[in-house]
Amino acid sequence: xxxxxxxxxxxxxxxxxxxxxxxxxxxxxxxxxxxxxxxxxxxxxxxxxxxxxxxxxxxxxxxxxxxxxxxxxxxxxxxxxxxxxxxxxxxxxxxxxxxxxxxxxxxxxxxxxxxxxx
Amino acid sequence: xxxxxxxxxxxxxxxxxxxxxxxxxxxxxxxxxxxxxxxxxxxxxxxxxxxxxxxxxxxxxxxxxxxxxxxxxxxxxxxxxxxxxxxxxxxxxxxxxxxxxxxxxxx
Numbered sequence: 001x002x003x004x005x006x007x008x009x010x011x012x013x014x015x016x017x018x019x020x021x022x023x024x025x026x027x028x029x030x031x032x033x034x035x036x037x038x039x040x041x042x043x044x045x046x047x048x049x050x051x052x053x054x055x056x057x058x059x060x061x062x063x064x065x066x067x068x069x070x071x072x073x074x075x076x077x078x079x080x081x082x083x084x085x086x087x088x089x090x091x092x093x094x095x096x097x098x099x100x101x102x103x104x105x106x107x108x109x110x111x112x113x114x115x116x117x118x
Numbered sequence: 119x120x121x122x123x124x125x126x127x128x129x130x131x132x133x134x135x136x137x138x139x140x141x142x143x144x145x146x147x148x149x150x151x152x153x154x155x156x157x158x159x160x161x162x163x164x165x166x167x168x169x170x171x172x173x174x175x176x177x178x179x180x181x182x183x184x185x186x187x188x189x190x191x192x193x194x195x196x197x198x199x200x201x202x203x204x205x206x207x208x209x210x211x212x213x214x215x216x217x218x219x220x221x222x223x224x225x
Contacts, residue, residue: 044205045207047215094161103209104207106167108163
């Protein structure tokens with residue numbers, strides 16, 4: 001059974017770049033779509049974007065100017081970079097897998113809290 | 119973007135109760151909807167996909183229905199392990215969007 005685990009700094013300063021990695025175990029990263037989501041405290045979930053194992057990406061227009069998602073197939077992980085963060089970027093960040101361009105997310109990580117504060 | 123309006127945002131229920139949660143889409147999404155269960159500190163778990171298909175391993179007391187713009191998740195007889203937050207996700211178009219969540223609490 002595939003497992004996903006987010007990792008990265010829990011505290012980022014305003015105006016800096018948030019960087020997270022999602023490590024995939026128990027399965028291959030190839031031939032799947034890999035997404036990032038986030039959930040600010042007390043608010044709903046927001047989809048950030050996805051990357052296919054070949055490197056194709058699709059980002060939420062609301063964040064597109066600040067987001068980069070990349071994949072490392074040799075290490076079975078993918079990463080999120082969100083630039084110029086503010087306190088509104090404080091959230092629990094999740095990674096997830098979907099089996100197709102049109103599919104839902106069948107596996108998720110448990111999430112990691114990132115706080116933006118000086 | 120497609121807006122997903124989920125109701126109620128919270129509910130109190132007793133073990134054995136029948137519980138219904140609704141998601142409404144701002145435009146038609148055919149049956150491109152999933153339901154998830156989320157417990158604190160744990161990964162969300164998919165319960166239903168394609169609006170009404172039960173994920174393998176999920177108890178049959180969970181069911182989903184609907185098509186187009188209105189969808190429901192029903193728990194036929196609430197069990198102690200079902201107290202959690204539930205949310206819907208539309209996968210008809212990008213960007214993917216979620217319902218606001220329903221917290222199911224013990225009465």
